[in-house]
Amino acid sequence: xxxxxxxxxxxxxxxxxxxxxxxxxxxxxxxxxxxxxxxxxxxxxxxxxxxxxxxxxxxxxxxxxxxxxxxxxxxxxxxxxxxxxxxxxxxxxxxxxxxxxxxxxxxxxxxxxxxxxxxxxxxxxxxxxxxxxxxxxxxxxxxxxxxxxxxxxxxxxxxxxxxxxxxxxx
Amino acid sequence: xxxxxxxxxxxxxxxxxxxxxxxxxxxxxxxxxxxxxxxxxxxxxxxxxxxxxxxxxxxxxxxxxxxxxxxxxxxxxxxxxxxxxxxxxxxxxxxxxxxxxxxxxxxxxxxxxxxxxxxxxxxxxxxxxxxxxxxxxxxxxxxxxxxxxxxxxxxxxxxxxxxxxxxxxxxxxxxxxxxxxxxxxxxxxxxxxxxxxxxxxxxxxxxxxxxxxxxxxxxxxxxxxxxxxxxxxxxxxxxxxxxxxxxxxxxxxxxxxxxxxxxxxxxxxxxxxxxxxxxxxxxxxxxxxxxxxxxxxxxxxxxxxxxxxxxxxxxxxxxxxxxxxxxxxxxxxxxxx
Numbered sequence: 001x002x003x004x005x006x007x008x009x010x011x012x013x014x015x016x017x018x019x020x021x022x023x024x025x026x027x028x029x030x031x032x033x034x035x036x037x038x039x040x041x042x043x044x045x046x047x048x049x050x051x052x053x054x055x056x057x058x059x060x061x062x063x064x065x066x067x068x069x070x071x072x073x074x075x076x077x078x079x080x081x082x083x084x085x086x087x088x089x090x091x092x093x094x095x096x097x098x099x100x101x102x103x104x105x106x107x108x109x110x111x112x113x114x115x116x117x118x119x120x121x122x123x124x125x126x127x128x129x130x131x132x133x134x135x136x137x138x139x140x141x142x143x144x145x146x147x148x149x150x151x152x153x154x155x156x157x158x159x160x161x162x163x164x165x166x167x168x169x170x
Numbered sequence: 171x172x173x174x175x176x177x178x179x180x181x182x183x184x185x186x187x188x189x190x191x192x193x194x195x196x197x198x199x200x201x202x203x204x205x206x207x208x209x210x211x212x213x214x215x216x217x218x219x220x221x222x223x224x225x226x227x228x229x230x231x232x233x234x235x236x237x238x239x240x241x242x243x244x245x246x247x248x249x250x251x252x253x254x255x256x257x258x259x260x261x262x263x264x265x266x267x268x269x270x271x272x273x274x275x276x277x278x279x280x281x282x283x284x285x286x287x288x289x290x291x292x293x294x295x296x297x298x299x300x301x302x303x304x305x306x307x308x309x310x311x312x313x314x315x316x317x318x319x320x321x322x323x324x325x326x327x328x329x330x331x332x333x334x335x336x337x338x339x340x341x342x343x344x345x346x347x348x349x350x351x352x353x354x355x356x357x358x359x360x361x362x363x364x365x366x367x368x369x370x371x372x373x374x375x376x377x378x379x380x381x382x383x384x385x386x387x388x389x390x391x392x393x394x395x396x397x398x399x400x401x402x403x404x405x406x407x408x409x410x411x412x413x414x415x416x417x418x419x420x421x422x423x424x425x426x427x428x429x430x431x432x433x434x435x436x437x438x439x440x441x442x443x444x445x446x447x448x449x450x451x452x453x454x455x456x457x458x459x460x461x462x463x464x465x466x467x468x469x470x471x472x473x474x475x476x477x478x479x480x481x482x483x484x485x486x487x488x489x490x491x492x493x494x495x496x497x498x499x500x501x502x503x504x505x506x507x
Contacts, residue, residue: 034192110180
């Protein structure tokens with residue numbers, strides 16, 4: 001295998017799981033996230049020799065993934081829980097009864113955000129990107145990132161706090 | 171709920187990935203097929219489109235199913251010397267990540283320990299649970315020397331790999347460290363990603379690596395004289411990340427997350443040792459022992475940290491301060507033990 005291809009394989013092995021997790025948080029569906037990342041990595045291969053590898057192919061891939069996930073997320077956002085996860089979650093209910101319920105509420109709250117707001121929240125608070133990096137990635141102004149992230153965060157906080165209050169025993 | 175908590179919740183959601191790891195070689199094959207199609211199309215429209223279908227495989231030597239080179243069935247010259255594999259299967263345990271941190275019964279743990287350490291004829295101790303990658307003690311009777319078993323995973327290392335680990339027990343490169351960790355755990359972690367590491371040349375290298383799928387991690391300690399069992403009492407060396415919660419950076423963390431032991435018998439130096447995961451906005455932690463002239467900084471990546479530091483100053487009082495910094499160098503928090 002030529003060096004370039006070996007580099008690409010190593011890059012995919014190292015980064016695909018993390019890219020898929022980001023895509024999932026933005027689009028809300030694991031299988032759609034998988035498709036989005038596979039497409040982005042396929043396109044990345046086409047540009048691999050042109051990419052300045054002293055730069056950051058991960059940034060390039062993340063940008064492609066997030067933008068594709070945002071676009072796919074403009075369709076109705078839905079939470080799908082594969083059957084295998086259900087049994088996994090049930091098995092853990094005995095240990096962490098609250099953990100499972102809280103996770104559903106976070107997921108629901110995230111799904112209530114508009115796609116771009118969700119992307120801002122995910123990039124700022126999951127990927128830990130700066131405002132500037134997030135703006136560059138999404139192709140918008142820093143002011144937009146700040147306001148979208150702040151509003152998204154507030155919605156998330158309120159939804160989770162409300163859900164916790166409802167669940168609190170009387 | 172502050173932004174750290176929101177971040178932690180997002181991480182917890184993201185850690186529930188139920189899908190298999192992506193097949194990098196299949197993606198490569200797809201990329202190559204796409205490239206060849208574009209080259210053919212650029213030679214001239216419709217006729218090239220037909221040619222792309224009709225050209226026999228013999229004229230496209232790189233056309234393959236995406237299998238990595240050297241797989242049985244691909245054409246290799248008859249003179250190529252077969253290289254023994256680095257790992258072979260362990261009966262009854264899945265290969266690779268699937269066989270790591272696998273819950274097993276007492277009977278199965280007994281069988282696996284007997285397979286790995288045939289020199290010990292005693293039973294292993296009964297605990298509450300057994301997992302591959304977990305270290306358990308053999309039962310002690312009068313006259314016995316203490317012995318332990320790191321329950322093996324599904325990848326038995328070759329003799330050559332074990333010899334390489336013995337020759338170079340505390341290597342400097344990530345690749346060699348992962349090789350040695352694979353020998354310790356009988357789990358092929360050579361393709362895992364080292365998230366954090368720290369080395370005290372006199373004591374140990376501590377590292378944490380995460381699997382390609384992101385679902386499992388290994389905490390591995392490599393010591394100057396190679397030891398093929400992981401340290402007892404440090405919890406499972408290989409563990410699943412599902413349900414893992416990040417440690418809160420507070421005074422309890424200072425007490426338990428990054429403890430120290432006596433650096434050597436009869437002396438006052440302190441050896442700081444630990445690994446784990448904190449909030450993702452922490453980029454660096456500084457250990458500052460009271461009374462010592464020295465401090466030690468560790469890099470934190472996505473919350474993952476590892477510490478292995480022998481403070482040579484004997485005046486350290488045993489009290490210390492931990493300071494967390496973000497990636498701009500701003501102090502996030504200071505805690506004390």
